[in-house]
Amino acid sequence: MRKSIAAAALVLAAGCAAATGVAAQDKPARLKIGFVYIGSVGDFGWTYQHDQARKAIVKEFGDRVETTALENVGAGPAAERSIEQLGRAGNRLIFSTSFDYMDSTIKVAKKYPGVRFELATGTRREANVATYSGRFYEGRTIEGAIAARMSKKGVIGYIGSFPVPEVISDINATMLAARKINPDIKIRIVWVDSWFNPGKEADAAKALLDQGADVIMQSTDSAAAMQVANERGALAFAQNADMIKFGPKAQLTGIVADWTPYYLARVRAALANEWTSGATWGGLKDRMILMAPYTNMPEDVKKLAAETEAGIIDGSIKPFACPIRDQDGKEIECKGGDHLDDSQVLGMNFFVQGINDRIPGK
Structure with a gap:
């Protein structure tokens, strides 16, 4: 496991849920996690890499988690509907994997203060919205x-x-x-x-x-x-x-883009009720981004x-x-x-x- 970026993510996750305004809750038997993708998992690029991280979550945590992924979700009203759909379905950690989803994620997050949101490449945060990106x-x-x-x-x-x-x-x-x-x-x-x-x-x-x-x-x-x-x-x-x-x-x-260490760290924090909002911007040193041969x-x-x-x-x-x-x-x-x-x-x-x-x- 790439310890540097995982450690960085865990530093961001340190503290109690109450400190961010996210209501503390009993440790769930199974954490429902939603993903919203701008493209298809078959793009062999951006969405593919996010879905590889989702699969790593399933492999790492087994029956402690349940994941749902929505593909080819456009920006604007489509994104808002999809994110809210995941919130209504009981997902308590939602990864919005596009800059285009920023406004929709922030809007839905205000309706669901007990849900934690992770916004890829976003620049706006809330008590229950964290951002993450790579120094591409x-x-x-x-x-x-x-x-x-x-x-x-x-x-x-x-x-x-x-x-x-x-x-x-x-x-x-x-x-x-x-x-x-x-x-x-x-x-x-x-x-x-x-x-x-x-x-x-x-x-x-x-x-x-x-x-x-x-x-x-x-x-x-x-x-x-x-x-x-x-x-x-x-x-x-x-x-x-x-x-x-x-x-x-x-x-x-x-x-x-290697999202796996960050995703695992954030899920681990959510399962332990230690998730907090923050900003992560990892690069080559953190191994959040790598160079192909x-x-x-x-x-x-x-x-x-x-x-x-x-x-x-x-x-x-x-x-x-x-x-x-x-x-x-x-x-x-x-x-x-x-x-x-x-x-x-x-x-x-x-x-x-x-x-x-x-x-x-x-």
Whole structure:
């Protein structure tokens, strides 16, 4: 078990339920746990990884728990209905696994103060709502360095889901790392306005390749882009899970989200009536995110990737080291001393210098 992130989660869970406003209750014979998924467990990406953690809960706790998972739940009214459905059905711990569910989760949580909610990538908390996410931008720093070395055309294609801070920070981390190796590198972005839409993702990958990109990245959840890259002799990075079987000739590496240690710790806390609200933001050091094996690249690029990963873990490499300028040349205030602080990354709403595309709506 990855002790570091589990320990971090347990620190967040320390204390009594009464301290958070969640009513103390007798230890249940069986804890009903609900999951709301933005996509399908067959996406082999984001939702797949969350469901692997759900399965780990069942394996670890056996008949002490009962789980229910709702797939392909859209944002807004659909999410609110699904989350409330789980609350009415007696689930006392509910994992809302998308940023898009934030408003709905907060709204339902206020109706069910005795239910504990876990909101993935969310930024709003309540006494009975905790948030958790991974520092995915750390993995993008590694990928940016690899892409700059592996791209023959000097063009990275990026499939964007939505222009939210998490995605913007990922794109920025990619560009900052890539420009250190190739100052002339370019990133071209196609927004698909979806987290999971294999058809749109495939079309976006094709469009980017047609525009001159030879390395594909994504913030979307399916393996469609990886498959397109593999078919067209391009290179690509996996998203949320190891997608090597979809792109044996294309995959360079990928960010793998490992939710299992956190989920086990939070269920354990709920069973012991020791669950409390809090925020967890784990990265490579905590092993909440991992890098898939470095493949389809020369040994010197593997060495660069491994050294970058090690530097992020030991703190010698900071993905958002200052000075940083936005795409219009304005220097960004450096609130973390020699790097942007967490609040700046969590609220990032600008593109860095070198990115020509504009953030939609700005």
